[in-house]
Amino acid sequence: MAILKTYARLWVDDLDASLPSLRALVGAEPDLRFAFDSIELAAIGDFLVIAGPPEERARYAHASATVIVDDLDAVVAGLTAAGGEVTTPEATSPTGRFLYARHAGGAEVEYVEWVPELVDRVTDSLRSAALCTC
Template sequence: MILKTYARLWADDLSTTLPLLERLTGTRPDLHFAFDEIELAAIGDFLVIAGPAEERARYAHATATVIVSDLDQTRVALDEAGAEITTEEATSATGRFLYARHQGGAEAEYVEWKPEVRRQVLGA
């Protein structure tokens, strides 16, 4: 069900943050897009979330972004485990997502990528 997990990095400015990550990972970003008032870039196992602090704070409740093969099945598993959906399903440039707080308090964003994004990042 889980295809990839990103650690979240918070930055004021994406353009000054990416060069070091490109050097450390030896790659360029797999994804780069805007969402609301922030910019995001997925590089290696990091999701860089950049923009004004007050905008970033809207997403800081989740500690990771988890890419799943099927968001509907993931929602069933979360519900069965007693997780609380803290942000209902919505869409972005990359696909569908929701936020959930697990029993015990950990919170994550779960994303099902559009087929073309999944191919772009993970291959066939």
Template sequence: MILKTYARLWADDMSATLPLLERLTGSRPDLRFAFGAIELAAIGDFLVVAGPAEERARYAHATATVVVPDLDQTRAALEEAGAQITTEEATSATGRFLYARHRGGAEAEYVEWKPEVLRQVLGA
């Protein structure tokens, strides 16, 4: 059910952050896009969230971004397991997403990528 998981890295400046990650991962970002006042870049197994601290704080409640093939099925499984949807489904440049807090308190963002993003990043 999970296609890929990204650990989140919080940064003030994307341009200052990416060179080291490119060196460490041996690759360039698979995705890089703006979302409101923040910028996101997926590189290796990291999702860099960059921008002003007050804007980043709006997303700091989730510790990971989880890519799934079907957001509706994932939501049903989350709710069946007692998870609370903390941010209702919305869309971004990459597809549909929601945030959920699991029983026990862990919180993650769940994303269903658009088919073209899925092919670009995972070759699927």
């Protein structure tokens, strides 16, 4: 199992209002943007921006980070073997499979296994940025 990317979560009321300053800060456009249930999300740089009504955002606020992995099943096996537990069962979103898990020490994290097309697009973008001598 490998971690492909980790996102810090930013909770906002309005996604469109928050993106201009983040574009300037990270020097890039969002890697992805989509709606899920009644919230909107955008991944830009190392931020996952989560927007929507406070009561809807609260449904997802128990996780401290979003971690993109290449094998969700391996994550579950490793976490449970180390005393962790799945707190929100696996489900799907436009980006792939995800679940929430609590580690033995108490931290709760959202783990996502992206669809292959998204892995290719975002990791190619990350590799290009790392090679840039701008």
